[in-house]
Amino acid sequence: xxxxxxxxxxxxxxxxxxxxxxxxxxxxxxxxxxxxxxxxxxxxxxxxxxxxxxxxxxxxxxxxxxxxxxxxxxxxxxxxxxxxxxxxxxxxxxxxxxxxxxxxxxxxxxxxxxxxxxxxxxxxxxxxxxxxxxxxxxxxxxxxxxxxxxxxxxxxxxxxxxxxxxxxxxxxxxxxxxxxxxxxxxxxxxxxxxxxxxxxxxxxxxxxxxxxxxxxxxxxxx
Amino acid sequence: xxxxxxxxxxxxxxxxxxxxxxxxxxxxxxxxxxxxxxxxxxxxxxxxxxxxxxxxxxxxxxxxxxxxxxxxxxxxxxxxxxxxxxxxxxxxxxxxxxxxxxxxxxxxxxxxxxxxxxxxxxxxxxxxxxxxxxxxxxxxxxxxxxxxxxxxxxxxxxxxxxxxxxxxxxxxxxxxxxxxxxxxxxxxxxxxxxxxxxxxxxxxxxxxxxxxxxxxxxxxxx
DNA sequence: GTCTATAGATTGATAGAC
DNA sequence: GTCTATCAATCTATAGAC
Numbered sequence: 007x008x009x010x011x012x013x014x015x016x017x018x019x020x021x022x023x024x025x026x027x028x029x030x031x032x033x034x035x036x037x038x039x040x041x042x043x044x045x046x047x048x049x050x051x052x053x054x055x056x057x058x059x060x061x062x063x064x065x066x067x068x069x070x071x072x073x074x075x076x077x078x079x080x081x082x083x084x085x086x087x088x089x090x091x092x093x094x095x096x097x098x099x100x101x102x103x104x105x106x107x108x109x110x111x112x113x114x115x116x117x118x119x120x121x122x123x124x125x126x127x128x129x130x131x132x133x134x135x136x137x138x139x140x141x142x143x144x145x146x147x148x149x150x151x152x153x154x155x156x157x158x159x160x161x162x163x164x165x166x167x168x169x170x171x172x173x174x175x176x177x178x179x180x181x182x183x184x185x186x187x188x189x190x191x192x193x194x195x196x197x198x199x200x201x202x203x204x205x206x207x208x209x210x211x212x213x214x215x216x217x218x219x220x221x222x223x224x225x226x227x228x
Numbered sequence: 229x230x231x232x233x234x235x236x237x238x239x240x241x242x243x244x245x246x247x248x249x250x251x252x253x254x255x256x257x258x259x260x261x262x263x264x265x266x267x268x269x270x271x272x273x274x275x276x277x278x279x280x281x282x283x284x285x286x287x288x289x290x291x292x293x294x295x296x297x298x299x300x301x302x303x304x305x306x307x308x309x310x311x312x313x314x315x316x317x318x319x320x321x322x323x324x325x326x327x328x329x330x331x332x333x334x335x336x337x338x339x340x341x342x343x344x345x346x347x348x349x350x351x352x353x354x355x356x357x358x359x360x361x362x363x364x365x366x367x368x369x370x371x372x373x374x375x376x377x378x379x380x381x382x383x384x385x386x387x388x389x390x391x392x393x394x395x396x397x398x399x400x401x402x403x404x405x406x407x408x409x410x411x412x413x414x415x416x417x418x419x420x421x422x423x424x425x426x427x428x429x430x431x432x433x434x435x436x437x438x439x440x441x442x443x444x445x446x447x448x449x450x
Numbered sequence: 451g452t453c454t455a456t457a458g459a460t461t462g463a464t465a466g467a468c
Numbered sequence: 469g470t471c472t473a474t475c476a477a478t479c480t481a482t483a484g485a486c
Contacts, residue, residue: 018469018470032357033357033358034258034357034358036256036258036259037258037357037358039460039461039462040461040462040463041460041461041462049470050469050470050471050472051471052463052464052470052471052472053469053470053471055462055463055464056469056470057469060462060463061462061463129355130355130357132405132408132417133351133352133355133404133408135254135255135256135259135352136255136256136259137414144417144418147417148417148418151417151418151419152418152419155419168421168422168424169432171419171420171421171422172406172421172424172429172432172433172436173432173436174419175405175406175409175420175421176402176405176406176432176433176436176437177402178405178417179401179402179403179404179405179406180398180399180401180402180405181401182355182401182405183354183397183398183400183401183402183404184394184397184398184401186354186355187397192359195354195366195369195370195373195400196366196370196373196374197373197374197377197393197396198393198397199390199393199394199397200390200393202390202394207394209446210391210394210395210398210446211398213443213444213446214394214395214398214440214441214443215398215440216443217439217440217442217443218436218437218439218440218443219436220439221435221436221438221439221440222435224431224432224435240451240452261478261479261480262479262480262481263478263479263480271452272451272452272453272454273453274452274453274454274481274482275451275452275453277480277481277482278451278452279451282480282481283479283480283481451486452485452486453484453485453486454483454484454485454486455482455483455484455485456481456482456483457480457481457482457483458479458480458481458482459478459479459480459481460477460478460479460480461476461477461478461479462475462476462477462478463474463475463476463477464473464474464475464476465472465473465474465475466471466472466473467470467471467472467473468469468470468471468472
């Protein structure tokens with residue numbers, strides 16, 4: 007079949023992507039060299055540039071390969087909630103919105119064997135010093151996050167715009183940190199939380215964050 | 229006076245530290261070269277290694293210079309709360325504990341002119357891919373965080389150990405993200421929160437996190 | 451303490467044979 | 469598509485004059 011070449015290429019590309027994901031998670035983008043990646047992936051050094059053009063393009067593909075499904079699932083979840091809310095004529099529930107946004111990141115990275123490397127990579131998105139790379143994440147994250155903001159506004163009509171946006175960024179911060187913790191076994195500090203199933207972590211996150219979102223606005227203290 | 233040399237040295241060292249802090253915040257540790265740093269700080273390239281020995285040692289000093297006062301203030305705040313609680317024979321308040329831990333990071337970085345670069349650096353602590361650097365942060369953060377854990381246990385005796393530690397890590401995540409947002413004017417995503425005074429951000433953080441810490445434990449759902 | 455000059459290693463990317 | 473060989477740039481660190 008004509009697939010012979012395609013399969014061969016596909017295997018090599020996939021092997022490079024998988025190994026790059028692992029090394030990027032372990033050592034960061036800048037600290038991972040093409041030569042080390044080629045060695046670990048059992049491919050020739052020149053093959054990496056042949057298949058991806060440049061290191062920057064490789065980074066972009068490693069990220070978008072996993073983020074795209076996560077983002078689609080987030081949008082689908084949020085839109086389903088939006089439709090239900092419209093049909094029932096009442097605002098969506100805070101817990102439902104948070105779970106709709108949070109869960110896909112954990113579920114869709116669960117398939118990979120061993121450590122969930124992409125959780126570590128995505129958990130570093132907002133800390134990435136390289137603006138080009140940071141923008142890759144932002145471009146993917148933006149639509150679903152904006153929809154989350156809009157729906158959360160319906161769920162919490164009494165909250166001021168500024169407070170709502172600060173709180174949703176606290177959500178992003180807690181989520182990012184939890185993703186890094188779940189993706190790697192390295193302890194970031196003493197007294198790290200115990201290893202837990204994905205569902206347990208998501209439930210802890212949602213319970214904590216939903217209560218925080220619903221806290222009384224303290225604007226009157228100013 | 230014999231201070232002439234000392235002052236000269238001190239000026240150079242301080243100028244290097246200040247410029248390094250800014251560049252590390254803007255571009256990360258790995259992406260900041262000694263030659264660029266020397267150029268921006270108006271010192272000779274060899275002077276950097278003369279004063280600090282190596283790049284790694286410079287990184288360590290940039291971090292510890294700011295973290296040490298923050299850590300001391302955190303410990304002092306928490307110990308004061310502990311004493312008051314002991315004297316009054318009742319557990320400390322969640323809000324007080326969180327504010328005691330959170331506030332020093334924002335207050336003690338406020339003195340620097342312009343952008344608060346160290347907030348960006350410290351906000352990336354748990355995302356740092358280089359284990360050596362990550363351990364510098366952890367070594368400094370550990371004592372105050374452990375004390376926070378212990379006191380929070382007294383404030384929330386009904387919470388299981390696992391849930392308490394997960395929630396305190398959600399606190400660390402939200403705090404880190406807020407620090408990055410406050411330290412830099414770059415928008416990490418659309419719908420970023422508005423620029424606010426330090427005190428306002430701290431109050432938003434404490435209100436959100438204290439309510440989350442106090443959420444009912446959902447362990448019975450398992 | 452500050453400078454010039456440079457060693458020594460590593461990097462991303464490419465040219466060209468097969 | 470895969471290989472070897474190599475280029476050009478960049479980096480940290482140091483040696484040695486002043």
